[in-house]
Amino acid sequence: MDNREEVTTFELAIVVPKREEKDENPRDDCVECFVRELMKVGLIVEIVQGISDEFIKLAAPLETLGRAAAELQIMKLTHIGVDLRFDWDQEPAFVRQPDGSLFSWCERFCCFQHLIYRIVNRTESVITLTVGSIKYQWEPNESLLEMMKSEGIVKQVFPLHDEAKRKLLLRNWALNLLDFTWQPIDDIHSYFGTKIATYFAFLGMYTRWLFFPAAFGLVLQMIDLGAWQILVLPLFFVFIISWAVFFFQFWKRKNSALLARWGINYSMSLVPGCKPSGADISSLPESHMEPESKMVTRRPLEKDKSLQRDEWLGLLQKIRNTAVVVLGIICLQLPFELVYAHLYEISESDAVKYALTVLYLLSIQYYTKIGGKVSVTLIKYEHDKGEESSADSLVYKVFGLYFMQSYIGLFYHALMHRNFTTLRQILIQRLIVSQVLENLLENTLPYLKYSYKKFRAVLQRKHEKGSSLRKSIRLGSRVEKEYLKPSYTASIGDEFEDGLFDDFLELALQFGMSTMFACAFPLVFCFVALNNITEIRADALKLLVMLRRPVPRASASIGAWLNIFQFLIVMSICTNCTLLVCLYDQEGKWKIEPGLKAILIIEHVLLLVKFGFSHFVPEEPAWVRANREKNVAQAQDICSKQLLSSISSFKARKVD
Amino acid sequence: MDNREEVTTFELAIVVPKREEKDENPRDDCVECFVRELMKVGLIVEIVQGISDEFIKLAAPLETLGRAAAELQIMKLTHIGVDLRFDWDQEPAFVRQPDGSLFSWCERFCCFQHLIYRIVNRTESVITLTVGSIKYQWEPNESLLEMMKSEGIVKQVFPLHDEAKRKLLLRNWALNLLDFTWQPIDDIHSYFGTKIATYFAFLGMYTRWLFFPAAFGLVLQMIDLGAWQILVLPLFFVFIISWAVFFFQFWKRKNSALLARWGINYSMSLVPGCKPSGADISSLPESHMEPESKMVTRRPLEKDKSLQRDEWLGLLQKIRNTAVVVLGIICLQLPFELVYAHLYEISESDAVKYALTVLYLLSIQYYTKIGGKVSVTLIKYEHDKGEESSADSLVYKVFGLYFMQSYIGLFYHALMHRNFTTLRQILIQRLIVSQVLENLLENTLPYLKYSYKKFRAVLQRKHEKGSSLRKSIRLGSRVEKEYLKPSYTASIGDEFEDGLFDDFLELALQFGMSTMFACAFPLVFCFVALNNITEIRADALKLLVMLRRPVPRASASIGAWLNIFQFLIVMSICTNCTLLVCLYDQEGKWKIEPGLKAILIIEHVLLLVKFGFSHFVPEEPAWVRANREKNVAQAQDICSKQLLSSISSFKARKVD
16 A cells, blocks of 8 residues: 555564574574564564674564554544544554554654564463573463563563665754754654654744743843833843743643644543553453443432542542642751752852852752652552543653652842842753753753663673683664663653653753743843753754653643643742842832731732642542543444445545 | 423513503504514413513423524434434433423523514614603614613513522522532522632632531631640641642642533534524625635635734733733732721721721712722723623723732731731731621512612602502502512623622632631631531522623633632632741741842742733633634534434334
8 A cells, every 4th residue: 555564664673592503493582483473463574683782673564563453442533533442354444654654653663562462372281381491481371472571581671763764854953953953753753652742843833932932031132222222121021921821821832732643532532542451342342231220210320429429539640749748848858958058159269169069960960850759659549541641640740750859949039138149140050051961961961871782792792701712892773872872751750751751851841940030130131031942952962862661651742841831930930020129129118018928928819829729629529520431432432433435435435 | 202391480570661451552562562473472471460560471392492592503412412402303312401491491591592683674664653752763783682772661671580490499599598618500500600600619619618628717716736836837838838739739639520410511512502683693694705715725824813913902902901901900009008008007096996986988989989989991092802801801800909908908917017916906806706797688689679779669659649549559560579689790881791799709718718818817717617507598599689690601610719718728828928927036036137038029929920821821722722712612503403404213112
């Protein structure tokens, strides 16, 4: 159907230890057996010998993928605009990707996962497999790959770069420096999946929009308006807030336009298409018959009641966890940050300041690590609905830490001491120096790690072979090089989030830094805009060259980050107002008495509660949603076949 | 299937003038012809002679309704949880109402409308019909009822009360005074339709929740805490705001639970099921073939572009209209209100105050009428998507008027003069006196109108018959009595809204009055709670006894009013803060300097913009939504038949 599908590009690699050349009984060999099974499933297998490991490269013909997708019951957009269970025989009914292939990278990855983990012992008895001289037991109905992973035979399963597409992207995107913010979003989507493409779309649009405040800030810096100067800062403040509000509204619109272009039906996404386990599929036939009787009586029955109870219990747990995090931040982090800021303020020599900063940076590193671990532990006790919801929950919690860490010092200098010189210094230091450094580190650290790993592998091999071989050993295969590259992981652990967490965190902190203190330093937007232009290319290079290909994620919005950005806008309304008061009130004439102060604080806290509350309690009761989801699933179950054939015949009629 | 369906309850009445007893040519008589056509359609017709009019009462067997519903392609919830086009042959596939009937009152009304307006001249030539001695031309393809309406032969078409159900509701609901806030919501839903039932569900829940602040307010009034008294008002303020936030969040949950109970699929409600015109049905077959080719290319093509342009044009129009309304309110109404409040403040004798109030009330009446008319005219120029959207737009505009009218005087007394005695006086006056009076008027005015109309009809008849008949003429038939009752219309005109507008307006103004000035007068919540308990019964009585049965509306949320209530909460955070400042700042020590004042004003305006903006620009571009809707419609079109038969057979298998 499509030429590109017929070229075998290997998309997944499995790493196993190098075997001795001659095995006495190849039938019993664990890896041999695994390869045989993989081929039986319909995958194309190529084995590459590395220096100290062996790599099983996997590719799949379209039909193998299609059958796996049908088994997984992946929901896929059809030509009539509704998502239906995928069926290989009715394949023409489904919408293709913008690049002409049937499955997106995320769907292909799901199918691969399903295919390789599905290899189970179908016999009644235990099969004994050997690796070298060690024997392993393969229990009936146990997944072979799971067993090999837990026994340490399989070291890693990771997605492979597609060299042709990677080089094309490198040329058109990462090294295409002439177009400042333009990016081939569709190609990024088809190569990295939805979540990463959404990040780059957001970054591009944000950078484009940043040109407006950057230009305004530059003009403010250069032109002196004399007597009108006093009106300029409030004007700038109003402009920045309106700009931010408009930007995020238009981003939401752009996001849903992107979803439409990529054929993702957002309303249907509550039925996740990508689940590696077959548990919920096998349980379908039972659940399928009983809810009918319930529907007729139409009362919130026992099941609804228990759903309601679960919902409230989950809410209480969430509140408790949030309380733990908030208390931890306020009681542990806040005093620490204030002490640092205070010492920094009162210390006179630069040497002391530097020493303090080094000490601070070291300790904050540990604190953040611990905070991240605590958050992950807390989230495991929450009954969240799926991966992405847990990831969002983690993002909120960890962002709290970073928020305190990044801004409390700035607040201290701005509000307590009205020391705008230090404030500007720190802003410049954080935004320019640290962001440039971070960009450099982001790109060099993976390379150093990779070099070190390569060096060690070569060294080890040399050592094993002894001094008999004098010629230098080189990494021959591309797959081995990729194996040695670091993967795209978050600094707070890889359980719920990948490297996107760090990239979004950087953006959010930068956004907060620039908007919350906009009145103190309008020029900051120029630096931010410049920084983001380089950020686009640096992130692209990092993903394409420095790292392994990341595992694709299906989520198609920026998720929790959107709410964090909105929160930062509200915060910046408050902080800029305070900054303005501080700036214009040099003589201290506008004293706010304690009573008025208390009332203003109450007001702002209530406003925050008012607008934050809706994020805590969902508008739709859980049992209503559960019923609806169940119904939709049931409908799809019954009618899929009929719908599909009718759509197919409809299409066929149209072609004639 | 169901016994209740087989009793013929007449649900619609058409009023025509009384004919002379002997007509020379009954075949040409317009009314005769109409009645014949009605019977041909399958309706059960009964003609009742009134004093000066003749009433054609209509009932429909279930099958007639079913076939009409199938022709109208009403979307209806099926047992598998998705909405599908109604099909009379597959009737068991559709979910029945909680009371066991197949169609809801709203659907039945739609079908009736369709049946009676569908009677067109199917011949090629003009048919001449007579009424008395006047001849009328019935053009080919013209609706007979439309013609008769425009010629004045049909005076009115209105829904009839169902005596059995009405009496039951009267006993269980309106006169059931022992249960303060409990209401038979399901029965109300099946008798009055979704929109009115939603209103009463909201009113009941609101009244139930009001008991908390009422109790708190009462306790505050009765107990003196001595030195702690100063902390009590801020505490009350925080409590009220949290209460309001919680209440509306839980109302949203309750609303979606109600929707689930009544079998309304909210996500599908963008395909309105109830459209009296057949225009969009006849255009379906064409629109059905062409969009397919577009979907494959997947670019925002010409049509998307024009949709985008339309969206922005519509937005600009909306902004212009809003600007007109806001300017009108600020430039015309605000000075007027301030003059009145000022004169009231400085006038010393009570007589002058009363005279002023009378003058004010008279002029405000006119102003509101004009405002309503202007709003309706403005809305007609907006390209809104359907009836309910226009109604919402009207609600926002007219509420602006009433907001200014109701609160500006209160603000003036509270903030300008810090005159809390006058403020409390006006609050009591508005809340208690005016609401009690309004409740009385609401119920007596319709009765007086009805009595007057009855009296006039009898008088006219007597006059016509001369003094030959001395015995008193009485209204014999129930249908004539209902005809003379006033209908449930809004005070601002009946084009987009019905009487619910006035009822919701009363609630919203009351809510604003009590929460915005909560700190000035905590006891107010007691009065509000008492008032609402009577309001429930008074409104029930009004609907059941005083008025004609209202035309049912399909909308299933409180619509624009929810946003208005949310806005009032934000407003009340600000006003209560100001009140607290005024209350505690008797010595004027907490002077806010102009600079700080300006900054605080900027902050609050920006906060409002931040949270108001999302109501202006929808999150989803119009073209994305249009595509989705088109796709869904198409899907339903193709697959309805297959889906239905499979669901039916599925159901049948289950029954065996």
